[in-house]
Amino acid sequence: xxxxxxxxxxxxxxxxxxxxxxxxxxxxxxxxxxxxxxxxxxxxxxxxxxxxxxxxxxxxxxxxxxxxxxxxxxxxxxxxxxxxxxxxxxxxxxxxxxxxxxxxxxxxxxxxxxxxxxxxxxxxxxxxxxxxxxxxxxxxxxxxxxxxxxxxxxxxxxxxxxxxxxxxxxxxxxxxxxxxxxxxxxxxxxxxxxxxxxxxxxxxxxxxxxxxxxxxxxxxxxxxxxxxxxxxxxxxxxxxxxxxxxxxxxxxxx
Numbered sequence: 001x002x003x004x005x006x007x008x009x010x011x012x013x014x015x016x017x018x019x020x021x022x023x024x025x026x027x028x029x030x031x032x033x034x035x036x037x038x039x040x041x042x043x044x045x046x047x048x049x050x051x052x053x054x055x056x057x058x059x060x061x062x063x064x065x066x067x068x069x070x071x072x073x074x075x076x077x078x079x080x081x082x083x084x085x086x087x088x089x090x091x092x093x094x095x096x097x098x099x100x101x102x103x104x105x106x107x108x109x110x111x112x113x114x115x116x117x118x119x120x121x122x123x124x125x126x127x128x129x130x131x132x133x134x135x136x137x138x139x140x141x142x143x144x145x146x147x148x149x150x151x152x153x154x155x156x157x158x159x160x161x162x163x164x165x166x167x168x169x170x171x172x173x174x175x176x177x178x179x180x181x182x183x184x185x186x187x188x189x190x191x192x193x194x195x196x197x198x199x200x201x202x203x204x205x206x207x208x209x210x211x212x213x214x215x216x217x218x219x220x221x222x223x224x225x226x227x228x229x230x231x232x233x234x235x236x237x238x239x240x241x242x243x244x245x246x247x248x249x250x251x252x253x254x
C-alpha cells in the first residue's frame with residue numbers, strides 16, 4: 001500500500017493501482033527514445049504489472065501498532081512481502097518471460113546488500129531466475145544486454161514517477177516534496193544528455209517534467225481512498241478501508 005497522512009485521514013493507494021499508473025505513463029513515452037521496439041509490448045506489460053504481487057496483500061490493509069499507522073510498502077514485514085514478491089514475478093513471467101525478467105531485476109535491486117537471511121535467499125533465487133530467462137531468451141551478448149538495461153531503466157523511472165504522483169499531496173511545493181524525488185529521478189537516459197529528469201508540481205493537477213520524456217503532454221489518473229482516522233479508530237483498518245469510497249485523481253504531465 002502507498003500511504004501518506006493528512007490531518008483527518010490516511011490517503012491509501014493499492015500498489016497495483018500505482019503499478020497500472022506506471023504503465024499508463026510508459027504508454028506515452030516518446031517513440032524517438034524507444035529502443036528495441038520488438039519487445040516494447042513486453043516492457044509495457046512489465047511496467048504496468050510490476051506490483052501485482054501486492055494485489056492480495058492490499059485487499060485488506062494491516063495496521064502497524066508500533067508506528068500507529070497503516071503498513072506501507074516501505075515498512076511491511078519482510079518475509080510475507082518476499083513471499084508475495086516471488087508470486088507476483090512468477091505470474092508476470094507466465095504471461096511474458098521478458099517482462100518477468102524485468103520484474104525480477106526490479107525487485108532484486110531493492111535488496112542488493114541486504115543482510116537478512118530471507119533477503120539473501122530471495123536475491124539468490126531471483127538471480128537464478130534471471131540467468132535462466134537470459135538463456136531462454138538468448139539475451140547474452142553486449143547488444144541484448146544493453147537493450148535490457150535500457151528497458152530496466154524504464155521500469156525504474158515509471159515506477160518512481162508514479163510514486164511521485166502517489167506519495168504526496170498533489171501540488172506539494174518543491175521544498176516540501178518527498179525526499180526520494182526532490183532532487184530528480186536517479187535514472188539517466190541518453191536523451192537527457194547526462195541530466196536527471198526533474199519533476200515539479202505546477203498546481204494540484206499539473207506536473208512538469210524536464211527534460212520531457214513523453215511524446216506530448218499526457219493525462220493520467222489513479223483511484224485512491226481517503227480513509228478517515230475516526231473510522232479506523234471505530235471500525236478497525238480493514239473495515240474502514242473497505243467502506244471508504246474510491247476517488248479518482250487526474251494529472252497532466254507536461
